[in-house]
Amino acid sequence: MATKVLLAEPRGFCAGVEMAIKALTWMVQVFEPPVYCYHEIVHNAAVVNAFERAGVVFIDDIADVPLGRPVMLSAHGSAPEVVTAASERGAVMVDAVCPLVTKVHHELRRMADKGYDIIYVGHEGHDEAIGAIAEAPTAAQLVDPRVGLDTFEPRSGSKVALLAQTTLGLYEWEGVLDSATGRFPDLWTARKSDLCYATTNRQLAIQKLAERSDLLLVVGSENSSNTQALVRVGRNAGVPTFRIDDAEGIDDAWLEGVDVVGVTAGASAPDQRVQNVIERIAPSEGIELIRVTEEDEYFPLPPQLRRFMATLQALVEGGFACRTPGQHGPVELDREMSATEALSILGV
Numbered sequence: 001m002a003t004k005v006l007l008a009e010p011r012g013f014c015a016g017v018e019m020a021i022k023a024l025t026w027m028v029q030v031f032e033p034p035v036y037c038y039h040e041i042v043h044n045a046a047v048v049n050a051f052e053r054a055g056v057v058f059i060d061d062i063a064d065v066p067l068g069r070p071v072m073l074s075a076h077g078s079a080p081e082v083v084t085a086a087s088e089r090g091a092v093m094v095d096a097v098c099p100l101v102t103k104v105h106h107e108l109r110r111m112a113d114k115g116y117d118i119i120y121v122g123h124e125g126h127d128e129a130i131g132a133i134a135e136a137p138t139a140a141q142l143v144d145p146r147v148g149l150d151t152f153e154p155r156s157g158s159k160v161a162l163l164a165q166t167t168l169g170l171y172e173w174e175g176v177l178d179s180a181t182g183r184f185p186d187l188w189t190a191r192k193s194d195l196c197y198a199t200t201n202r203q204l205a206i207q208k209l210a211e212r213s214d215l216l217l218v219v220g221s222e223n224s225s226n227t228q229a230l231v232r233v234g235r236n237a238g239v240p241t242f243r244i245d246d247a248e249g250i251d252d253a254w255l256e257g258v259d260v261v262g263v264t265a266g267a268s269a270p271d272q273r274v275q276n277v278i279e280r281i282a283p284s285e286g287i288e289l290i291r292v293t294e295e296d297e298y299f300p301l302p303p304q305l306r307r308f309m310a311t312l313q314a315l316v317e318g319g320f321a322c323r324t325p326g327q328h329g330p331v332e333l334d335r336e337m338s339a340t341e342a343l344s345i346l347g348v
């Protein structure tokens, strides 16, 4: 039986996931179902299932949105033609792209306009990589970090830029960065790597857990890139590391002879799942929080949703004077609500 759980801090929901979950929660509260969502809102099965029960239909082809239905685009960022098509089809279109992914889209367009060939380090088939590459399809080439740079041939070795999927493992990014710098001395990269704060913080935290853990458990879905990166960081540190969706995923054999269990969660995993895992482990000496940094990032709701709700609110106030004039409405109070509270409305 394990004596202790080391619990990573930060873990779980990042600011982009918080924003996207709350935005879709508003959509299902405001509109009659079905509400359509292009791609999984975030890569977590529990979250996706909860929204499906609440009337959201997830689609992978924007043509599947019936004309005039409300539609949301996922946090991973969509191709420009998808955004345009969604605006044309949907009565209300809300793009819940994370602002940190939007930044990479801007960089892709800017460097392509300057005539650079772009190495985009990402995972083949991942929603974020597909949406990003579509910003500069002739200039950008997807380089999977597991494959490397061998097939990348720019028009000019002096005009090469390096950009990345936000949720990569640090070790994946650094490997490509090293070989690209060696091959292209004039390489352009963003001043700060494109790996987002949440990705790097969670990876630093699991490294810290690995120093004292006999076993590492990472809560998150299989298709979550940052969850998989956490698993690889744990294994690279030499500690047996497993990904689980929930407490039921724990194999009793993993816990045999184990004293200290490190627990963390990917950026799209609800914290309730983490609590279930701790209850299942039932450490005899309790939990110790291992904090590597404080996170207080906050991303406001998508502008289309803010505008829509402000209009709705003004209409209701105009008609029924339902709130005291001058008091804050739900958009202004958004920061006070967490995605966990939003999910509890949906019964997660």
Ligand code: SF4
Residues within 6 Å of the ligand: 014, 015, 016, 017, 075, 098, 099, 100, 101, 166, 167, 196, 197, 198, 199, 226, 267
């Ligand atoms: S993991 Fe990073 S880039 Fe992705 S949604 Fe969260 S904050 Fe945004």
